[in-house]
Amino acid sequence: MNSFLLIAIALSGLVLITISRIEGAIRVVAAQGLLLAALAFTADVAPGPRLIAIAAGTAIVKSLVLPWLMRRTLRDGGVFREVDPYVGYTMSILVGVAGLAGSFWLVGRLPATAAIVAPLAGPGAFFLIFIGFFLIAS
Numbered sequence: 001m002n003s004f005l006l007i008a009i010a011l012s013g014l015v016l017i018t019i020s021r022i023e024g025a026i027r028v029v030a031a032q033g034l035l036l037a038a039l040a041f042t043a044d045v046a047p048g049p050r051l052i053a054i055a056a057g058t059a060i061v062k063s064l065v066l067p068w069l070m071r072r073t074l075r076d077g078g079v080f081r082e083v084d085p086y087v088g089y090t091m092s093i094l095v096g097v098a099g100l101a102g103s104f105w106l107v108g109r110l111p112a113t114a115a116i117v118a119p120l121a122g123p124g125a126f127f128l129i130f131i132g133f134f135l136i137a138s
Contacts, residue, residue: 033062099130
């Protein structure tokens with residue numbers, strides 16, 4: 001289950017860099033929030049009040065509050081619904097796949113990767129950081 005959620009989060013990152021409609025990107029960010037909240041319950045710890053609070057906080061902030069703020073900004077600012085990206089669709093996919101491969105390479109070079117709970121957690125984290133930087137730059 002843990003690997004499935006991490007793969008789904010990574011795929012949502014790829015979708016996020018290729019999407020051109022702002023409303024669609026907001027929906028993908030909300031879905032990522034739900035996936036991240038579900039990921040908290042796949043840890044090897046007993047689900048106590050602290051874990052439930054972290055998962056609920058993640059789901060509420062990333063799936064409800066942030067999309068609401070983004071939609072309100074779109075409405076109040078009169079922003080166009082279509083984004084004209086600097087990088088095209090095909091190049092975005094190639095950059096995303098290269099970033100995914102690079103994050104696996106980077107985690108393989110780290111000395112303390114045996115302590116990671118899930119084998120895909122490290123590459124997934126670096127990939128989402130890369131996706132965030134790519135979205136900011138493009």
